[in-house]
Amino acid sequence: MSEQELITQLRMGEESAFRELVSLFQDKVFNTAIGFLQSRQDAEDIAQEVFIQVYHSIAGFRENASLSTWIYRITVTKGLDHARNKKRKKRFAFISNLFSESNQLLHESPDFNHPGVQYDRKEDAALLFRLVNELPETQKTAFILNKVDGLSYREIADIMKSSESAVDSLLQRAKQSLRKKINQQHL
């Protein structure tokens, strides 16, 4: 089935088209989501939300971009939103802990191990994922789409509505910043 046919059938509410769309994109969406959220459970939640949104807003899809780019954009937006909320909750929990009388210790979430990382690189990858979380959102997005999803500069530029040179610059800055952060870990 061509992309155009798939879109037409989705707009007609065909269950089989939706099933095909999910089977085509579930791994991509889940993998991107797990890169942003670094948790299987959160990635599953976000992946479901992405497909629910696609199902409800396919009628409004203007086809300025490919279906894949559009789905990636939804995933990135939801991933960033969710990551922001998580950070906010963590900060709030820290502040309320300061004023609470219980003196309970706040436990840092354990390092994330991406299931697709080679066994002998797991420790290094866990550190890298932790540091990627500290990057500005645009650098983080470019880095995850490139390194975790393996997308080309052209594809990333389409998703981020930017140019290839801008993506290149984002990735260079991300690597520079990560290099600095890793060095600080050694001190």
Add this chain to the structure above:
Amino acid sequence: MELHSEHSERTERVLSSLDGIQRAEPAPFFYTRLRARMKEGTPPQSSASVFQLRPALLAASLLLVLMLNIFFLVKPASKINTETQKPRLNGIQAFAESYNLDNTSALYE
């Protein structure tokens, strides 16, 4: 010098730790779980959850307390005193009147 090269080696190793990464896959029966959620009609997580409203509520409460404080600080103390003393004076006058007491009467006459 050796330490420096060790550090930079480690840095490069960490940076390249995602090379050759395999795509993560959701648990089996993802589509079944997705359809179940759609049937349940669980709305996508709203961006304005109760949690997010909490800081706003907190800020509003603090602002209210602050405004009440300012109101009572700015309001002249004398005004409060005169207002509270008035009924007392009236009460004393009423008492004096009911017992036919006034400033001019001589008790020992």
